[in-house]
Amino acid sequence: xxxxxxxxxxxxxxxxxxxxxxxxxxxxxxxxxxxxxxxxxxxxxxxxxxxxxxxxxxxxxxxxxxxxxxxxxxxxxxxxxxxxxxxxxxxxxxxxxxxxxxxxxxxxxxxxxxxxxxxxxxxxxxxxxxxxxxxxxxxxxxxxxxxxxxxxxxxxxxxxxxxxxxxxxxxxxxxxxxxxxxxxxxxxxxxxxxxxxxxxxxxxxxxxxxxxxxxxxxxxxxxxxxxxxxxxxxxxxxxxxxxxxxxxxxxxxxxxxxxxxxxxxxxxxxxxxxx
Numbered sequence: 341x342x343x344x345x346x347x348x349x350x351x352x353x354x355x356x357x358x359x360x361x362x363x364x365x366x367x368x369x370x371x372x373x374x375x376x377x378x379x380x381x382x383x384x385x386x387x388x389x390x391x392x393x394x395x396x397x398x399x400x401x402x403x404x405x406x407x408x409x410x411x412x413x414x415x416x417x418x419x420x421x422x423x424x425x426x427x428x429x430x431x432x433x434x435x436x437x438x439x440x441x442x443x444x445x446x447x448x449x450x451x452x453x454x455x456x457x458x459x460x461x462x463x464x465x466x467x468x469x470x471x472x473x474x475x476x477x478x479x480x481x482x483x484x485x486x487x488x489x490x491x492x493x494x495x496x497x498x499x500x501x502x503x504x505x506x507x508x509x510x511x512x513x514x515x516x517x518x519x520x521x522x523x524x525x526x527x528x529x530x531x532x533x534x535x536x537x538x539x540x541x542x543x544x545x546x547x548x549x550x551x552x553x554x555x556x557x558x559x560x561x562x563x564x565x566x567x568x569x570x571x572x573x574x575x576x577x578x579x580x581x582x583x584x585x586x587x588x589x590x591x592x593x594x595x596x597x598x599x600x601x602x603x604x605x606x607x608x609x610x611x612x613x614x615x
Contacts, residue, residue, distance in 0.1 A: 347519075347524070347599065348465070348524045348525070349464075349465045349526075349592075349595060350466045350467070350468050350514075350525070350537075351451075351466070352467070352526075352533045353469035353471055353475075353496070354469065354471055356529050356547060357451055358448055358451075358479050359445060359549060361391055362384065362551065363439070363444055363445045363446065364439050364479075368435040369387075369399070372435060377412075378428075379408070379411045380403060380408070391551050391552070394503035395471070396429055396471060396472060396475075400432075404421055429472070433472045433474055437475060437478045440478045448483070448549075448566060448567065449567060449568060449572055450566060450569045450573075451483050452483060452484045452485065454567050454595075459488065459491055465491065466494070466516075467492060467494050467496065468496070468513040468526075469496045471496060477494055480494065493513070493517070495509055499512065504536040505539070507536050507537070510536055510539070514541075522600050523599065524542045524543070525544075525545065526544045527567075528544055528545070529546060529547055529549055531552070531556055531557065534546060544559070544560050544561060545561060545564070546564070547566055548564070548565060557579065561582040562580050562586070562598060563577070563580075564577055564586065567589060567590045568588055568589030569589055575587075583598075584597040584598055585597075
C-alpha cells in the first residue's frame with residue numbers, strides 16, 4: 341500500500357533540465373537540414389512557433405507542404421516521406437547528443453540541486469518527455485550527473501500514442517511510479533506541457549524560458565523564472581496560486597506545498613535562504 345506521505349517529482353526535459361531548444365535542438369535541426377541539402381533553415385523566430393508542436397518528428401513533418409516536397413525532391417507517397425523524416429530525425433538526434441556532450445547546452449539553474457534534494461527526501465524522480473529517449477538521457481546525465489541520473493526514471497519518445505498536450509506521457513509515468521496524481525508534482529516549461537500534466541491530474545509548476553515566457557500558464561500553481569541556486573541565479577516568482585512561499589530559490593519543501601492539503605513550508609532564516 342502506498343504511504344500517505346509518499347510524493348514524487350516528474351520533470352519535463354527540454355527547457356526544464358537544460359536550455360535545450362535554443363542551444364541544442366534548433367542548432368541540430370539546422371545542421372541536419374544543411375547536411376541533407378534541404379531548402380530550409382529555421383530562425384529563432386521560426387522555432388518559437390515550432391516548439392508549440394510536440395515531438396521532433398512532428399516538427400519535421402510540419403515542413404511537408406507540396407512546395408517543400410517538390411523543392412526537396414522527396415517521394416510523393418506518404419510512406420516515402422515518413423521514411424525521410426525518420427532518417428533526418430535519427431541524424432538530428434545524434435547531432436543533438438554531440439552538442440550536449442560537448443557542453444554547448446547549459447543545464448538550467450537549480451535543476452541538479454532540486455533533483456538531488458528530492459531523491460534525498462525519498463521522492464521518486466522521473467523525466468517525462470516527448471523528445472527522443474537518447475536525447476533525454478544524455479540531457480539528464482549532463483544536467484544532474486551520471487550517478488544521480490541512474491536514480492531517475494525516464495519516459496520518453498514514442499512510448500505513448502499521443503504527445504503533449506495530450507496527458508499520455510504523464511499518465512504512463514504516474515502508473516509506473518505507482519502514485520496517485522495528487523501526490524505528484526510536475527515541473528514544466530510550456531503550455532503544452534502544462535496541459536499534459538494537469539490533464540493527468542498532477543500539480544504543475546512552470547519554470548519559463550525565453551521560448552515560453554509569453555505563453556498562457558493560468559492552470560499552473562506556481563510560475564517562476566528559474567529554480568534558482570544559492571550563490572547563483574535567484575528565483576523570480578511570476579505567478580503564485582499555491583500555498584508555496586518561495587524565497588531566492590525553489591526547495592523540495594516548496595514543491596511539497598503545491599500538493600493538495602499541504603501547508604506552506606517553514607521559512608528558512610535569512611542566513612541560509614535569503615528572501
